[in-house]
Amino acid sequence: MNFVTGNVKTELSSANGFICLKQVSKSYLEGETRRAVLRDTSLCIAKEQFVAVLGKSGAGKTTLLNLISGIDRVDSGEISINGLSLTALTDHESTLFRRKNIGFIFQFFNLIPTLTVWENVVMPLELNGLCNEAGRKVAEALLREVGLFDRKRTYPDRLSGGEQQRVSIARALVHDPMLVLADEPTGNLDEETGDAIMVLLNRMTRQRGKNLILVTHSAEAARAADQVYELHEGRLTLREGSWA
Ligand SMILES: Nc1ncnc2c1ncn2[C@@H]1O[C@H](COP(=O)(O)OP(=O)(O)OP(=O)(O)O)[C@@H](O)[C@H]1O
Ligand SMILES: [Mg+2]
Structure with a gap:
C-alpha cells in the first residue's frame, strides 16, 4: 500500500497503521518573542483507536x-x-498524503456554501480522482447513513448546524481515509445535537476501523474515546482513569 502517490517511494506494509508523535516541539514567533505551543511532547496511538x-x-x-x-x-x-x-515529506507529498488519508471535521462545519450537499460530499472523491460509479455509491450510502440523502440538492445554508455536521461526517469518510481529525466538532451545537453528532461520529469511524483524533475542551464530547489526553503547557498527558 502506498500512502502518498503512485510515484513516491514510501511503500508501507498495511493500510491500518498507528500514529506516533516523537518529542514534537512547535513554537510561533510573536513579535520578538517565541511562544512555545508544543514542548517536546510525545504520543502514540494504536490503529483503529479513538483518541x-x-x-x-x-x-x-x-x-x-x-x-x-x-x-x-x-x-x-x-x-x-x-x-x-510525515515530517520527511515535501509540501507536495504532504498535500497528497492529507488528501488521500485524512478526513476533517471542524467546529464551523466548513462546507462550501456554493456547492450542494451532494457536491460537498463528493469533493474528496473529486480531489482524489475517485468520483466514479463506485465512489458515488459510497457517497450515497454515507448520506443515507447520516439521514440526509433526501437533502442532497440542498445548499448548506438551508441546513441546521447538526445537519451540516452530519454532511461533514459523510464528507470526512467518503474517500475512505485512514484517519479522521475532528476539531471541536460539537463546539457550535447545542448539547443534545452535540451528543448525537458524537454518537454518529464514534459509530461510523469505529465501524470502518478508522483512527479518530478529537480535540476539544469538552469532556462530554470525549466520553467515548479509548484514551483521553490533556494538553497543558505544551505537553500531552494521559488522563487518569483513561486506559492506554
Ligand atoms: N499561525 C500562527 N501564528 C502565530 N501564533 C499561532 C499560530 N497558530 C496558533 N498560534 C498560537 O498558538 C497558540 C495555540 O493555538 P491553537 O489554535 O492551537 O489553540 P487551540 O487549543 O486550538 O484553541 P481554541 O480552543 O481556542 O481553538 C495560541 O496562543 C495561538 O495564538
Ligand atoms: Mg482550536
Missing part, C-alpha cells in the same frame, strides 16, 4: 491537528503514521 485531546482555548489543540495533517510543520521531533515519516 481525544482535551485542552483549554489556546492550549494548542488546532496546532496539534495541523501538525498531524501536515498543514503545519514541526520545529523538531517526528510525526509518523505506520512507519511513514
Whole structure:
C-alpha cells in the first residue's frame, strides 16, 4: 500500500497503521518573542483507536491537528503514521498524503456554501480522482447513513448546524481515509445535537476501523474515546482513569 502517490517511494506494509508523535516541539514567533505551543511532547496511538485531546482555548489543540495533517510543520521531533515519516515529506507529498488519508471535521462545519450537499460530499472523491460509479455509491450510502440523502440538492445554508455536521461526517469518510481529525466538532451545537453528532461520529469511524483524533475542551464530547489526553503547557498527558 502506498500512502502518498503512485510515484513516491514510501511503500508501507498495511493500510491500518498507528500514529506516533516523537518529542514534537512547535513554537510561533510573536513579535520578538517565541511562544512555545508544543514542548517536546510525545504520543502514540494504536490503529483503529479513538483518541481525544482535551485542552483549554489556546492550549494548542488546532496546532496539534495541523501538525498531524501536515498543514503545519514541526520545529523538531517526528510525526509518523505506520512507519511513514510525515515530517520527511515535501509540501507536495504532504498535500497528497492529507488528501488521500485524512478526513476533517471542524467546529464551523466548513462546507462550501456554493456547492450542494451532494457536491460537498463528493469533493474528496473529486480531489482524489475517485468520483466514479463506485465512489458515488459510497457517497450515497454515507448520506443515507447520516439521514440526509433526501437533502442532497440542498445548499448548506438551508441546513441546521447538526445537519451540516452530519454532511461533514459523510464528507470526512467518503474517500475512505485512514484517519479522521475532528476539531471541536460539537463546539457550535447545542448539547443534545452535540451528543448525537458524537454518537454518529464514534459509530461510523469505529465501524470502518478508522483512527479518530478529537480535540476539544469538552469532556462530554470525549466520553467515548479509548484514551483521553490533556494538553497543558505544551505537553500531552494521559488522563487518569483513561486506559492506554
Ligand atoms: N499561525 C500562527 N501564528 C502565530 N501564533 C499561532 C499560530 N497558530 C496558533 N498560534 C498560537 O498558538 C497558540 C495555540 O493555538 P491553537 O489554535 O492551537 O489553540 P487551540 O487549543 O486550538 O484553541 P481554541 O480552543 O481556542 O481553538 C495560541 O496562543 C495561538 O495564538
Ligand atoms: Mg482550536
